Amino acid sequence: MIKTQLLTVNAIGNVLAGANLTGVLRETWRKNTMLSSQQRGAIQDLTYGVLRYYSQLDTLLQSLLHKPLPDRRLHYLLLVSLYQLNYSKAPVHAIVNHAASSARMLAGNRGASGLVNAILRNFIRQQEMLLAQTKQDETARYAYPQWWIDKLRQQYPQHYAGILLAGNQHPPMTLRVNQKQITVSDYQARLQACAIDSEWLWGSALRLTRPVAVEQLPGFAEGLVSVQDAGAQLAAPLLDVGAGMRVLDACAAPGGKSTHLMELADIKLTVMDKHAERLTMLQENFTRLKMPDYQLICGSALEPSQWWDGQLFDRILADVPCSASGVVNRHPDIKWLRRPGDIETFTQTQRIMLRKLWPLLCRGGKLLYATCSIFSEENNLLVTEFLSDHEDARALPCTHETIIHHGQLLPSTRHDGFFYALLQKN
Template sequence: MIKTQLIAVSIVNKVLSGSSLTGVLNECWQRHSTLSSQQKGAIQDFSYGVLRFYGQLNEILEILLRKSLQDKKIYYLLLISLYQLLYSKLPAYTVVNQTVSASRKLVNDKKIHGLVNAVLRNFLRQKNILLINATKKEVGFYSHPQWWIDKLRSQHPQHFQIILNADNKRPPMALRVNQRKISITAYQQLLSENGMESQLAWPYALLLKKPVSVEKLPGFNKGLVSVQDAGAQFAAPLLGVRHGMRVLDACAAPGGKSTHLLELADISLTILDNDKTRLAQVEQNLGRLQMSAHRIICADAADPDAWWDGKFFDRILADVPCSASGVVCRHPDIKWLRRESDLQKFAIQQQAILHALWQMLARNGKLLYVTCSVFIEENKLQIDQFLKLHSDARIEPLSESMLQEGQLLPDSEHDGFFYTLLHKF
């Protein structure tokens, strides 16, 4: 456990210094290639857990420390240990002993080793009162930054607590069945024959009772199934693609929605993204699902002069870059990395992409604007602004009644998304 705690310390340190958790973890697996799957699981659990409950754990530690602790790594080690003491089933004495040993690997200072021991033992003695005191502040109670809590409260007064709670849950593993190859019922049967229990989440996804690595999914390599959040599975059907249509997926990588579009109809699909590395993942997914696109282009969606051949599209999917505030349960680092001012930056980027894409849409064509955000700056306000500037655009009602005015709020079954279907007349 000492090794896993120490690796998690360096991951948490990098993330809280500004790097994305997914990127840091990938780097970590490359650097420590001999880790067992159990060790990897523990490292992942510590890193995700600390970031998920950082607000609460940080408040507890601040109360316990009284004076500020200069050594950041020891601070993060203590956070990891508090996470274990609160959220794992390991015996408390094991966690405390291992943490003190881990601190010896980090610094050669007996006072610090003594402090680590004393802090953790104090925590165990005063756990109940500490938990109460740490949740007196909203940051400790909800484990989100205060600006985030305030914004959600003002934008979603009826639902902000549900959103904050959903953000702090472990997400389900959701599957999209490739219905060109197998029906949802038949695939569910296949899962059950392989000892995996699943349930159907409205309207199309299968949620696994226990997450597994993708290689264990029956027929994964043959393209029977893809991993995709249930909320994300609304996108492709909402666009209403039909055989023979010219379709653009403008912000496509890693290709979750592109491949779904290709499963729904025989379309001529142009796949665009400005990130080469992420486009490689699209190619991988197409290969696994035995699908092909008309073109795959690495370019800026907001700069059509650089890549567009002048032929109009019947349908455009604009799954624009955003704050990702709707997918916090899968990426708990997001809530600590984002700044409130980022929303304005995303909004400018989103308007630029939306305006450029509109020029490429045929008359009577439809464009689906998508974000995985719960903030109105990236959602409703963007569409209001767009409609003011484009008199040839109108909002098409969505077929899914669940999408109240386009906003799907995160819950225990799916992530948060915003959908608006725009019709060009």
């Protein structure tokens, strides 16, 4: 337990210093090969939990401190303990005792352990009143930075509170059945035979009642199924691919949407990504799913002159790099790592990418612009501007029960947040 807490404290410190959570945990596993799967699971749960509720826990802690703690790691340790006291079922005395022992290890003296013990006991005595106080402060109540709350309130006056709360939920585990190999109902029966309950959402999407390790999924290694959010599964059907079409996936790695395109029709696919190491993940996915031939390019969608052979494409998927504000349920670190100015940096890249890819599309062809963002600067505002500058482009409706006005899919307990704009060349 103490080792788990200390590694969690370390991971949180690294993320709050600016590192990406997935990378931090990967590094933790690499350096601590002796950790059991239970210990890894506990570190993951605590790290995700603290980052999900960071500003709420920090507000609670500030109200318990008379002056800053001598060591930042003690601060993070207390955040972990407050998270456990508020959101876990662990016995209160065990949480406090472990925190006190961890504090002694961290600071190397008994004073730290007494201080941590006193702060946590003080919290337990006043828990109800302190929690009620956090409701007065928006950043604490919603557990997001103020600029994020303000932006969403301005852009979604009706929905912003629901969006913020949805981003704090545990994400569902959703599967995409490879319909080239098995039907959805047959695969659901295979799941049931393994005592894994699932619910059909739409298309090839099955949401599991409880997440399981991928190794437990029947036929996973043989490519019967992939793990992919249900919102992400809307992209490939929207692009409306047919046999023999030349299709470009311009920002393809790790290949979630491009493998889906391949499952829908026998297309001539070119997959590209700027990052070679991400293309390795893509290749592994293509191999596992037994995908037929495809063209692989490591290159930039911002510079088609470096790699394009001059043959037009019938379909283009531009799943551009973005703020990822629609997937904070899976990546809670994003809330604290992003700065307001980052959005403008993303939109500059997105704007150029869309303009550079457009000439590669044939007449009558379709381009799907996609983000996993809920900020309108990266989405409908950017596409509206593009349409006003391009007379040969028109927006086709993105129809699906979940997609609201202007192609926006808002995050919910069933799926992540995405934006889709389907553009056709006249």
